[in-house]
Amino acid sequence: MDSNVRISNTLFKMICGGKIDTRENATLYSCDSRSIRRDMTTIHRIIKTTDHLKFHHDTKSDIYYLTHNDFLPFEEILAIMKVLIGSRAFGKTELNKISGSLAEFVSSEHQEEINNMMTSLKTGGYLPVNQDNDLIDRVKKFQDIIQNKKAISFNYRDSNPAGHSHKTRIGLPLSLYFSGNYFYVIMYRLNSEKMENFDDGITYVYRLDRFQSITVKRKSFEVPREKFEDEESIRNKSYRLNSGSAISYEFNYRGYYPAALDQLPNSKIKRTESGKIFKNPDGSVVISGNMFFNGAKMWVLSQGNLVTVKSPQTLIAAVKKELQETLDGY
Template sequence: MKGRERAVDVLVKLLAGGKITTDTNGKETYQVSERSLERDTKLIRETLADNDSAYQLQQKGKTYWLEKDGALSAEEILALIKIVIGTRSLTREELLRVKDSLLDLVADNKRGPIQKLISNSLVHYTPLFSNGDKEILPLLKDFANWVSHKTPIKFHYRSSVPDAQGRALSKPGSGVPLSIYFADFYFYVVMYIPEINKSLVYRLDRFQDARTTRAVVKVPGDKKIDEGALRNKTYLLSGGTDIPYEFRYWGYPQTALDKLPNSRITEWNREDGSVTIKGDHLASQGALLWVLSQGAQIQVVAPQSLVDSVKRELTKTMSYYD
């Protein structure tokens, strides 16, 4: 084997994760002197440097191996993996694949510490019950493509409300996917529905047999999504008519501000420790659900329609305990 051919063979083995030595084992493998193998390693090191390669040739004694510089820092990879684990939105198999892909982006010598820091989280990882073992990434791939090309699709959508026998019902539908976002454990799709000339929010994991159609649908300009506004609106606070609102809040203020995008504190009420929080756009249906979840920490001041809705729900709730 000629010098350059041998150097290529050595490089291929190193890229595959192997190690080579310039001692007796290496000399016997290639039937050359130690000096020849050292020339090969020097050539590889210079070639990697000249081409700004992400790999670096490492050496300890007479043993050589490659290490890859990270495309991302160790702390960035750790943060991303922890975030993915915390969402619980992927199946265990999907999570492990994503974890491995992310670890490939960090320098080889930084992977061990990250593995240790996430090992306990992986052992106790529990995906969302509603997802079961249904992989979400294939759906995400399809919908991302349809959003990019504004492709009309047909589908069946599983309702969140079961029938009298406890079965999840699926209804047919059609529309044009406009955007995808993530909030409160789930991925969501904003879809223009030509039948009603509206854009509605759907949960990605509830789609069944979604497929493209030959229909030609033109999405009106006023039905397209403002990506900036979308990022500031969670699915929990969607549904119903957008309303301006005013609350008095006795809990930790940041808890409310984090959940109510674009809200603001307008008054600190030092006598009772509450704050007054106002905002301009809150979906009425989602607002009711969130207010009820806060118990006695919140009082709705406006609008009156939301005050009346809270009263009705609380009266109904109290009737369960008569």
């Protein structure tokens, strides 16, 4: 066999994690041990020109092998893993699969740290919000649908306390994004069960894991420009819930206002003409912005007596009704 072919085959095996025994390789390629050692000298010279691979020779066993440094900074991989674990979005099987894929980009030493971290989670320290392990497949499927601008018919399990609707809907997925613990699909949904009246639809946000059946339609349609919503516009109006009408709000807030501004997308605090923060007589600040109605109500109720809604009146009425019903339960 040509020595270049032999060297290429040996190098490929080493890059894939294989170990080269000098005597075994000599037998495999019908040559003597000196030829294999010359091959290794060549391979060592090649490896020295790279930043990510290290060449090793165990002189006692006469075995050659490679290890690799981090292809991506370990601290970045670690940060990504911490975010994935904290999100609790993926089932244990999928999280282990993602962990294994990311571990391939760091050194053997750092792989052990990631593996130890995943092993400790198997004792019950990781509790996913969704026990299914098909999110990656769902993400890929919807991304392909969005990329190819395909319409779909679908059934969806909603959160209606009276039970979800089994009605088949037709819509055009526009975007896919992640927030909190879940993946979401922005969808322009037709009001008709048929492919008609394309201007008479509404943009909804659906949780990816709640789709029960999906059929890609042969025909598609265009979303009216005035009804198009993208990920950025949805995120800028969302707190936890992406439902209800978009409202403009104004709150009096008596808590630590920077934390409130962090939670409320694109919110702002009222200031005086000189630029100082305006404060009411009770020390509260005024926070305003735009968001979806149900998310705004959820946030207000989560803050207890730290917040008072100034507007809109519909939100004031909804909060008072919710609080009264809560009191009536005691």
